[in-house]
Amino acid sequence: MKKFIVIIISIILIITGCSKSEQININNGERPLVYVSFYPMYFLADEIGGDNIELRNVTPNGVDSHHYEPSMSQLKDIEKAQVFIYNGSGFESWVNKLLGNMINEDITINASDSVDLIMQDGRPDSHIWLNPSNMIKIGEKIKEKFISLDRENKEEYEENFEELSNKLKELDDRFITELEERKHNSIIVSHAAFAYMAQRYEIEQIPVTGISHEQEPTPGTIADIIELVEDENHKYIFLETLASPKTVEVIAKEANLKTLTLNPIEGLTKKEQENNEDYISIMEKNLENLKKALVE
Structure with a gap:
């Protein structure tokens, strides 16, 4: 399967001429295309971006995200994204093959860079989203990225993030209090x-x-x-x-x-x-x- 993905990437790079993601014209009403690797990142991007972004999830719901490999059409579409958000710490085996090739690293958010990783079995545990405090830290990076692309909607991104952050803090407080x-x-x-x-x-x-x-x-x-x-x-x-x-x-x-x-x-x-x-x-x-x- 890994060899298959490498071959697909090579074919797409030839077809597209190794082009990087094109910048969109926000002033013309074009929404940023945001790709996320799986559901927790989708949740954050959706809550913060709302209707101001065009959001797509690589991993279909109901599918084991540990081993999902994107299709050729998905790979071609990801290359058009203005933002690509992934979990990191080894969770998505296919991502490293795309970074610097099909995906310009300048458009990426590696969620694991925002949190303190826990090591297990000699490697980082990738399940960072199961701590609501981590979700707030990752969400802040997403908010900043959206604002850098679309300053016209800066206030809305900030309000959405504040509302989300409050909900996550309340959730965290409930866990602490009720346990x-x-x-x-x-x-x-x-x-x-x-x-x-x-x-x-x-x-x-x-x-x-x-x-x-x-x-x-x-x-x-x-x-x-x-x-x-x-x-x-x-x-x-x-x-x-x-x-x-x-x-x-x-x-x-x-x-x-x-x-x-x-x-x-x-x-x-x-x-x-x-x-x-x-x-x-x-x-x-x-x-x-x-x-x-x-x-x-």
């Missing part, structure tokens, strides 16, 4: 995706697998978790959306655990889209499930 009187300090999760959430709210995550949800737990790991459940009186194990529940369900059955969802918010499911869910509402549901496991 303060907890009876437990650890949660069992399907894979180690929640380090930023755990660090922010002083929770220990006990992962079935490592930072990659494709890893398979060893029999020893499963045995250790079952023993831990018995020693620490855990009642729940957390499943994820957009990931196979098979291993977690096996452990739940063996250890007599109930399952809850802890959503890593890498993309929206069809049902979430139909219900008009977004980052804020899904994080609120995560909080309710954390309270069941830690407080009640």
Whole structure:
């Protein structure tokens, strides 16, 4: 697949003559074309940019964003963008092949540059968006980028960012306040995706697998978790959306655990889209499930 993407990029570069993204004429009413790599970045750009930008998401909702590879038509279209926002820290394997070739690095926002990264398994954990404070920091960079392109709508970008920032601060405060009187300090999760959430709210995550949800737990790991459940009186194990529940369900059955969802918010499911869910509402549901496991 990596070789295929390299070939596609080479073909497109020949077709386009290696052209860089053209600057648009904002004064003629043309909206900046903004591409984002996956849902959390889409949420921020949409909240801040509103109707003043033309926003497109590379990764379709309902698809595992870890391994999604853009199509040829997407690659050609990304080259036209005035802003390209991606998560970084190794989350999107395809991005590095585009930077400096199809995508002028001057138009990019690498969200991971705005936050303090947590190292796991000898590499940075890329799930930075699961701390609302990080989302505020990334959102500020997005706001500044939009203003630099479209000063005519500066006030609206600033107002939108302020409103978003307040909502994220309120969300963060709810997590802190409602988890303060907890009876437990650890949660069992399907894979180690929640380090930023755990660090922010002083929770220990006990992962079935490592930072990659494709890893398979060893029999020893499963045995250790079952023993831990018995020693620490855990009642729940957390499943994820957009990931196979098979291993977690096996452990739940063996250890007599109930399952809850802890959503890593890498993309929206069809049902979430139909219900008009977004980052804020899904994080609120995560909080309710954390309270069941830690407080009640």
